[in-house]
Amino acid sequence: MNSSLKVKIIGLMALFMCCLVAVLSYVSVSSTLQRGEVRLRNYQDMLYKQKTDSMKNLVEAISSTASLMPEEEAKQFVRNARYDADGYFLVINTNGNMVVHIDQNLEMQPISAIKDVNNSAFLNKLLEQCKEKGEGTVQYSWMKPGSSKPESKMSYGKVIGKWNWIVVTGDYLEDVEAAVNEEKNHIQQEVWNTIERYLLISALALLIIIAIAGFFINRYITEPLAGAITKVHNYAAKINDTVTTQASFSLELSSSVSEISATMEEFSSSGVLITNHSQGVADSAAQTLQRTRQGVAEVDALMEKMKEIYNDNQVNIQEIVALGHKSKEINKIMEFINNIASQTRLIAFNAALEAASAGEAGKRFGVVALEIRRLADSVMESTKEIETKINEIVAAVSRQVVASEKNTKGIEEGMSYSERTVSIIYDIENAADQTTDAVRQIVLSIQQQQTAGEQVLTALRQIKQGTNDNTAMIQQTKTISKELANLAEELEQVVEHGKKSAAAKQVDD
Known part of the structure; x- marks a missing residue:
């Protein structure tokens, strides 16, 4: 343990040198093989x-x-x-x-x-x-x-x-192949000689580097590290205290953020329910507005039909009145025809009397006069029947005029009721439109509120994640500080060992 750091440094330098020699050897051997x-x-x-x-x-x-x-x-x-x-x-x-x-x-x-x-x-x-x-x-x-x-x-x-x-x-070509194989063996032998030469050089260079590294480590690294070790111990202790305080604060912050996140999640869930219900109300209001508009359109169509019926009824009344006037005129014409038939009958009767007085000479004329009389009688009977029919038509026309006037009053009352109904439905449509707009504003406000809540919740989650990352970094820092303290102890042991070696060397000298 006393010389573990020294061994590690020398080992790293030796590894670097080996890698460098290996690369140079590979390049040289590859070049030799190609040649x-x-x-x-x-x-x-x-x-x-x-x-x-x-x-x-x-x-x-x-x-x-x-x-x-x-x-x-x-x-x-x-x-x-x-x-x-x-x-x-x-x-x-x-x-x-x-x-x-x-x-x-x-x-x-x-x-x-x-x-x-x-x-x-x-x-x-x-x-x-x-x-x-x-x-x-x-x-x-x-x-x-x-x-x-x-x-x-x-x-x-x-x-x-x-x-x-x-x-x-x-x-x-066996002599050629034999010569080629012999030349190939010479080339392979040269490659192996090159590899052996590089290995020998590498071993010697490695020994020289280890000796030089040991000398410089003892002279330029061991002694300067003695003063830095105490500072490393102090810094490690301060880092440990600071990390402990930060860890406590991170735990409290993580607990608070967890509670706020739970509350915001409940708030977000409630906002989702309110949004769903509000959306349902908005849909119902929109449907009501749509049906109201359909009712307005149907009542407008009914008003148009009532106006058409009223106009058609007025036209029918005018035509019926005109028909009554024409029937009366026909009655006058029939009276005139009846008078002419009466006069014709009278004239035919007188002509028959004259024919009868004329004897055999007026017999034929008497027959004609008789036929004319019969025709006049037929005309008079026909005119009486026509007069009866015309009187019936006049009476029916009078009754139709009275009924049409009653229908006209009913149509006018229906149009009045329809106009009042249209006015009421227009008021309902305006109210439904305003209600729909208000519900939409409410839904939009709730959605904005829900979006804001989700953003807050996302921010809290990021804060919580950052707190967790900070806690992990604090733990890692504590581990590093411990490793730093251990390294300081090892360095101290190395320095002590170097000092003892130097003192023993001075005593020997």
Whole structure:
């Protein structure tokens, strides 16, 4: 415990140094790996180029010699040509057929029938390159004689324009792969050497840093901390007292806010009930106002209908009176017709007497006079019947006029009652409108009051939450003050230990 703070500081510095060394080591190793990959790739390309150049020289040498011979001799020459232990040549033409091969059974066969262990017609790829560029290379897997597994192989081909030949030779790549693997091992060994070098440097740097940190901590940290420890103790005690007072006040404030919040919640609930009831009253008042307006509209329509009935009744009375006058005029006309019929009858009677006195000569005239007399009698009877009917019509017209006058008085009284009813309903409508406005104002006031109550309640909840947060912060502050006091004790112990170490060193000196 005496040197725990010192150990922690030195440990943090050592951890920082380790992280720094680890980052530098990672960057250096990554850079070394990248350079190794580039070097390995360049080395592999160089070996492939050497292999290709060697096969190219062989193909050009055999092609230049064969082009000086006749075609058959050139075929035999290429067929028998050998180099190294198992090197040989073959010839294909631009049509895709085998022309020369050490296995003469394959000659004049399509090259697409020759495939490697991966079932790839590799000679077709070589043929396409040679047609495009005049030469080409292709890699494939082939079963090497005397080997139990396929080996990587590369073939090179070049076009000889004399017979549209493509002279091809190939070589296995095990020497290239062996050289590449060897170079890869060298690169890996260099990487491990770099890692070991950085680890050794890191260990030495860490030891140096620990020694330097211990020296500076003892000289520049331990002694200055002695005077600050007493102040830390005093500050921790004052903070503890202040925090205790604030905690008591926060508890009282939280209790008061809880009581006010409960009261405001009850007030808010009551406001909700009042708002609901007021809204119901407002709805009822609005419905009453709507129905009153409908009643006013219906009474207005009734007044219009009463006026139409009154006007129609006046028109009917006028027409009935006019009909009575016309009936009287018809009666006068019928009297005039009756007088004419009487005179005609009298004249016909006199004419019959004259005809009778005339004897046989006036007999025919007497018949005519008799017929005229009968016609006059018929006319007189008809005029009497018409006169009777007209008198009945006149009497009915008089009764209708009397009834219409009574109806007119009833209609006028009904219109008067309707006008008074309309006035009363208008007064009811105005009162209902005013009542509806008043109820709406009441509902609006209650809603505003409820909104204000909710805002107050929200503010109280925020105050309560703030009080709870303040209480938690006070508890956290108390914990920090305790930790600060403990840290001061540890620092004091470290300082005492440093002083004892310094005193013992002076005694030894």
